[in-house]
Amino acid sequence: MALLINGVLGALIILYPIAVYFGIQYMQPWKIAAFLLLILCIRFVISKFKARVDNSWNRHLLVLGIVYCVFAIWMNNTISLLFYPVLISFSLLMIFATSLFFPPPIIERLARLQHPNLPEQGIRYTRRVTQVWCLFFLINGCIALVTAIWCSFAVWSLYNGFISYLLMAAVMGIEYLVRIKTQAHLK
Numbered sequence: 001m002a003l004l005i006n007g008v009l010g011a012l013i014i015l016y017p018i019a020v021y022f023g024i025q026y027m028q029p030w031k032i033a034a035f036l037l038l039i040l041c042i043r044f045v046i047s048k049f050k051a052r053v054d055n056s057w058n059r060h061l062l063v064l065g066i067v068y069c070v071f072a073i074w075m076n077n078t079i080s081l082l083f084y085p086v087l088i089s090f091s092l093l094m095i096f097a098t099s100l101f102f103p104p105p106i107i108e109r110l111a112r113l114q115h116p117n118l119p120e121q122g123i124r125y126t127r128r129v130t131q132v133w134c135l136f137f138l139i140n141g142c143i144a145l146v147t148a149i150w151c152s153f154a155v156w157s158l159y160n161g162f163i164s165y166l167l168m169a170a171v172m173g174i175e176y177l178v179r180i181k182t183q184a185h186l187k
Helices: 002-014 016-023 029-049 056-075 084-101 106-114 120-150 153-182
Strands: none
Touching (some): 002 016, 002 029, 016 084, 016 153, 029 056, 056 084, 084 106, 084 120, 106 120, 120 153
C-alpha cells in the first residue's frame, strides 16, 4: 500500500509544472506551494519507514523541497513557484557529484543492488554514468533556470513539465543501450 501511495505522490510531484501552469489561473501561488508541501511531507514520512539500503539522499532532497515550499508559501508569488525544478536539478547534481568524491558513486550503489560483486570494469562504467548524469543535471538545471527567469510561463511549463522528462528518458534509454552493448561479452 505504501508503494502505491508513494507512486501516486511521485507522479504528482512529476506533474508539478503542469499543476502550476493550470493551477495559477484559479488559485493563489501559496496554495499550490502548500499542496506540494503536503505531498513532500507525506513522502518524507513514508521514506522514514522504507527498508531501503540507503535512501538518505532522497530524504535530503525531500527536506530541501519542504524548505523551498515554506519559502514559496511565504513569498506567495508566481515567480517563487518556478524555481522548484531548478532546485531539484542542482540538488541532484550536488548529490551525484559528491558521490564521485566520496565513493561509491550513486550509480554504482544502484548497480550493486543487482550485482553485489561488480567487476572493476563495471565500477569504471558506473562512475562514467554518474558523470554523465552530473552533466545532464547541470544542463537541465541551467535550462530550467533560464526558463524560470527569461521565458514565458508556457515555455517554462513545456520544458519543465514535458521536455526535461523526455530528455531524462532519452539519457536513460541511451545508457541502457550502451550498457547492453558493453556487457554483451559478459553473458
